[in-house]
Amino acid sequence: MIKDVLEGKPFKHPLHPMLVHFPIALFAISFLLDIASLATSGEHGFVRASFYSMALGVVTALLASIAGLVDYTSIREDHPAKNYATAHMLINLGVIGLYALNLGLRYSAMGEIKVGWPPFLISVLAIIMLSVSGYLGGAMVYDDGIGVGRHRRKTPTPQTTISTSSTEHGTNDSFLPVADADTLDEHETLRVNANGTVLVITKLDGQFYAFQEFCPHRFGPLSEGAFCDGEIECPWHRSRFDIRTGEVTSGPAKIGLKTFPVQMRSGKIFVSVPAE
Known part of the structure; x- marks a missing residue:
C-alpha cells in the first residue's frame, strides 16, 4: 500500500515528478536571494529568507527522494538507463548533503546583511549539480521512457x-x-x-x-x-x-x-x- 502511494497509483500520476518541482524551486529562490543580498545594500532580510527557503527545499527534497528511490527500485536491472538513474540518484543525494552543510554554515549568520562567500559558493556548486541531475532525469523520461505509465500498473x-x-x-x-x-x-x-x-x-x-x-x-x-x-x-x-x-x-x-x-x-x- 505504501509503495503504491509512493509510486503515485492512488493519484493516477507518478509521485516523484510532482514532488521534485518544490525543492528545485526553493533552492533556486534561495540562490536568487543570495544574489540579491550581495547585489544590494541595507537590511532587506535576504539572508534569512534564503536560509528558510533552503531549509524547506531540503525537507521537500527528502520527500521527493523517497518517492524517487521507490521508482529507482522498479527500473529493470539490465535497462540501458539504469546507469543514468544511479547517477541521478547519487547526484541528488550529494545535493541534499551540500545544502544540509550549507544550512549549518548559515545558521549562526542569519542576521547578516550579505551572505558569506563559502555558503554562497556551496550553493553555486549545488545548483550546478542540481542542473546536471535534472538533465539526467529528463533524459531518462524523454529518451528512455523511464517511469512513463507505470503508475497504471x-x-x-x-x-x-x-x-x-x-x-x-x-x-x-x-x-x-x-x-x-x-x-x-x-x-x-x-x-x-x-x-x-x-x-x-x-x-x-x-x-x-x-x-x-x-x-x-x-x-x-x-x-x-x-x-x-x-x-x-x-x-x-x-x-x-x-x-x-x-x-x-x-x-x-x-x-x-x-x-x-x-x-x-x-x-x-x-x-x-x-x-x-
Whole structure:
C-alpha cells in the first residue's frame, strides 16, 4: 500500500515528478536571494529568507527522494538507463548533503546583511549539480521512457530480462525453457530474450501467453504495461492489444502484436521461438 502511494497509483500520476518541482524551486529562490543580498545594500532580510527557503527545499527534497528511490527500485536491472538513474540518484543525494552543510554554515549568520562567500559558493556548486541531475532525469523520461505509465500498473514490473536460446540448451526444439510456472502470478510479466527475440510472457486466467515486447506504435515496453480486461495497455501511448491474439483493440497502434506458442512442461514455462 505504501509503495503504491509512493509510486503515485492512488493519484493516477507518478509521485516523484510532482514532488521534485518544490525543492528545485526553493533552492533556486534561495540562490536568487543570495544574489540579491550581495547585489544590494541595507537590511532587506535576504539572508534569512534564503536560509528558510533552503531549509524547506531540503525537507521537500527528502520527500521527493523517497518517492524517487521507490521508482529507482522498479527500473529493470539490465535497462540501458539504469546507469543514468544511479547517477541521478547519487547526484541528488550529494545535493541534499551540500545544502544540509550549507544550512549549518548559515545558521549562526542569519542576521547578516550579505551572505558569506563559502555558503554562497556551496550553493553555486549545488545548483550546478542540481542542473546536471535534472538533465539526467529528463533524459531518462524523454529518451528512455523511464517511469512513463507505470503508475497504471497494479503488479510489479520485471526486474531483469531472462535469456534463453537453442544454443544454450543444445537443442533443435523450437520450444525453449523460460522459468518455473509458479514464479508468475496473474497479470504479472516476464521479459524474455529467446533466440534473440525479445518478448513478454504473462499469465491470464491461469493460462500463459507470449507476445512481442515492443509496441508496434512507438516501441513502448509492453512488459511494463497495465492489464485491462484481457488486454495489455502500452505504458507510453496507451494502445491496447488482446493478450490472447495480439489483435489491436484500441489505437494509436495500427498493427497487432506477434504472438508465440507457449507450453507447460513439468511445471516449467516453454516458449516457441525459432532460432535465427
